[in-house]
Amino acid sequence: MSNPAHAQIKKTNSEHDVVLYMKGTPVFPQCGFSSTVVQILDYVGAPYHSVNVLEDMDVRQGIKEVNNWPTIPQLIVKGEFIGGCDILREMFESGELKSFLENKGVALTAA
Amino acid sequence: MGIIATTIKAKLTSRFNPTQLEVIDESHQHAHHAGAKAHIDAGGAAESHFHVVISAEEFTGLSRLSAHRAVMDTLSEELAGPVHALRLTVKR
Numbered sequence: 001m002s003n004p005a006h007a008q009i010k011k012t013n014s015e016h017d018v019v020l021y022m023k024g025t026p027v028f029p030q031c032g033f034s035s036t037v038v039q040i041l042d043y044v045g046a047p048y049h050s051v052n053v054l055e056d057m058d059v060r061q062g063i064k065e066v067n068n069w070p071t072i073p074q075l076i077v078k079g080e081f082i083g084g085c086d087i088l089r090e091m092f093e094s095g096e097l098k099s100f101l102e103n104k105g106v107a108l109t110a111a
Numbered sequence: 112m113g114i115i116a117t118t119i120k121a122k123l124t125s126r127f128n129p130t131q132l133e134v135i136d137e138s139h140q141h142a143h144h145a146g147a148k149a150h151i152d153a154g155g156a157a158e159s160h161f162h163v164v165i166s167a168e169e170f171t172g173l174s175r176l177s178a179h180r181a182v183m184d185t186l187s188e189e190l191a192g193p194v195h196a197l198r199l200t201v202k203r
Contacts, residue, residue, distance in 0.1 A: 033196065033198075068180075069180075069183065070183055070187065070190040070191065071183075071190065071196070071197065081176075082176070083175070083176050083179065084179075085198075086179065086198060086199045086200065087175055087176060087179055090175060091175070
């Protein structure tokens with residue numbers, strides 16, 4: 001692991017059950033796709049740690065490399081890359097997301 | 112259809128032989144937000160936001176992530192360059 005941004009990403013992912021790499025913050029998302037994922041996670045009551053990639057260009061590039069995924073947002077659950085906005089939206093709309101998170105051992109708060 | 116939409120359509124057609132394929136240019140919906148403006152100011156194409164709806168036999172049995180990844184990989188050059196955002200609906 002020679003790339004420090006990759007190491008930082010791995011460390012962050014290991015410290016939190018759910019990590020959302022996004023543009024902006026949950027309170028002030030700076031991209032419609034990031035905003036959608038924030039709303040979905042809030043709706044299902046999933047606690048998450050967010051990383052604003054606009055504040056760190058190395059992380060912004062690094063997360064694309066680590067997960068081999070070209071776009072932001074990206075959601076990590078228990079260290080595993082789950083997907084971006086479209087995948088999260090599909091999982092939410094089909095009703096899978098809640099049980100998926102629960103099966104992963106993520107404690108959801110009542111909405 | 113613009114040149115980038117045409118390219119996207121051609122690449123997906125030859126790669127997946129899709130039973131359904133729609134490439135919708137949604138750039139006009141984003142013309143005023145900061146990302147789109149910066150993109151155009153930096154010399155990027157006016158075609159920047161797309162919605163792709165695709166269905167193909169190959170996606171049957173793939174996980175959602177794998178199916179999305181297959182499409183993303185096919186468009187990696189576009190995503191690394193002119194395309195700022197891709198909304199993807201994969202019908203499996």
